[in-house]
Amino acid sequence: MKSNKRSDPNQSTHWHELTENIEEDARDEDNAVTDDPENSEIPNGLENSSEESDEGSIENDSGDESDTSYAETEHTSDEEPPLEGSEVKIFSTRSGRQWTAEEPPKRKLSLASIIKQRIGVERLTTTIETVKDAFQCLITKDRILLLETDSNEIWAFIGILILAGVHRSKNADLNDLWSTINERPIFRATMAKNRFKSLLRFCRFDNIATREQRLKGNKLAPIRELWLMFLAQLRICYTPGESLAVDEQLILTCDCCNFHQYIPSKPGKYGLKILWCCDSSTAYPLNRDVYLGRQSETSAATQATNRISNLVKRPVRPWINTDRTVTTDNYFSSVELGEELLGMNTTLVGTMRRSKKEIPR
8 A cells, every 4th residue: 555644744634726626526526426318407315314214114025035945154254163064044135135144254354455544634634723723724815816805804804704603693694794783793893894705795615707608617616616626725734534524514694505405304405515525533624526417418328337336435545455444324324335445445334225226134
């Protein structure tokens, strides 16, 4: 396994180097998560969240009952061989897959499977002393273009937005935030209300002159460059441990957006769906995949045979073949996905419903 250590430990990787790889992954989004070419906007199986139950329940059809047979076990490990002639019960599933009640032989962990990287925060973050320093590790200064303003005013503007969210005032009227009877005078002390409204109105994250052309290829074009930079900085500042977790998040919003999702089982029901890959031990976000709906017309031959498997493999792609473990819930877990990841030196841990055809009854 190749080592990810840099030759110069004191020199941090720039976000541009990682953004090139993220952009290559993003180009695959047009064909990786698409709908059936003839029907709805939202792909089958993605419209409902992972908490929704699978269609139908376990049928009592005798034809689907598991078949039971017996076979002699083979000695495949260094442990003591089983008694000669011992029999193991084998269960057959509807899909033809066979399971046994015997625990597989335990083997020693190979040296190649031991992660030798330095896990946790990178050296770039050792100089953090204030909240602003931590924020600037993720949003770098070289992406701020100042027109009729300065860096201090922009940081103050961002600080007000974050502070409003901290106090759960994101939907509050600006007149209330800047009111003289408000218990939080920090808003008035930071900048004038009219100046804040001007910055909020004219703030842009891309070149509006080329936006229309870029929207044809990606619906996330207005904030795509900032989003890729943010993801690159997430990976620069932190090295995950041996266990990763993949799950979906619905960001509630009522703004006008053509890739809104409706998930009845979620509290807010409407919002933007993002699939996150996080470090299991610290919940640190590492990579994401935003569901943008139909991106382009694709034929059935070019569509992925298993969309759910691709949803998991895309966010964890940077850590494939590193002997890590991926944890998912029953919406993403499948025997096929586990076998695919195992072939790439990655282990899958997840729950599965008993109604799945891969599970014996």
